[in-house]
Amino acid sequence: MSLMALREQLNGLVNSMFLEGLLDDQFEQLQMLQDESSPGFIAELITLFCGDSERILAELTKLLDQAVVDYQKVDAFVHQLKGSSSSVGAQHVKLACVQFRQFCEEHNKEGCLCALNVVKHEYYLLRGKFDTMLQLEQRIQAYESKQQI
């Protein structure tokens, strides 16, 4: 695939993520922070976000598996995930966390379990697209490096 085709594919993917609401303005702001002095900024941020999110989702799964749920701890983790998803522009994940917190407030275990599934669904959907995004970026960078030689 040519360099132009790769770039078109990447742009198309990112645009579709904006149109579907997976990403919001915040991600666009972050894209503007990437430049020649920090070319891997977005990739680094996505990697940090994914690592942190999966850690939090694992903790939430454990907490909600308990007979007696510590809703304070659950809420603290959901708050963290809401914060980081907001910071990277992961809109659907953020909104799912908002819902989740409401169930925490109500001490509604069933609601929390449902909400956790929604958050996981939204996160893994986003993560799949992020993976594709990063792969395309790597291929583009490899192409550009070859051209410079």
Added chain:
Amino acid sequence: MSMEEVEEAREEGSHGSMFEGGVEVRVLVVDDSPVDRRVVEGLLKRSGAMFQVIAVDSGKRAMEVLGLTEGKEAEQPTVDDPKIDIILTDYCMPEMTGYDLLKAVKEQSSQKPIPVIIMSSENEPQRISRCRAIGAEDYLLKPLQTNDVLRLRDYVRPTALSPKTGTKRKIAIEMMAENSGSERRPCLAGLAVA
């Protein structure tokens, strides 16, 4: 292995020669979220406003960087030759919150304690008042924007502009306390007031 993450980076402003010879502002960023630390660091470096960023993951680590321990003041005065010019801290952190850190910094007997800006995703008027009541210079809503970080320089003024040439020089920074002037307005409900 310690969970501590202390990052120091020097970055020239993105406006190139406009900031050559300018004075770097040393910002201590305190946030338990690695994502938020990186975002804030990116904003600071890219703002073109000559920030040197030191990022830590907890209030406890921040106290170590500042040379403060519980119940003790810094052994060396921070006013004349501060290691840190301004602190940008998250509010919600485990063990030691941003509020606790703010209190510890402001309780220093120094006449000019380091300016502290609070960051939070929650737009709670009571929380904002609490922070301001004990001396927070500003309260910024997350996620931070470029305009937010540019405001940080308003709270720090260099006494003399030393060109950034050759080897490092110690720069005397005078904290400028903004007394509810037009340059210092709270950032509430996501509205950054110009």
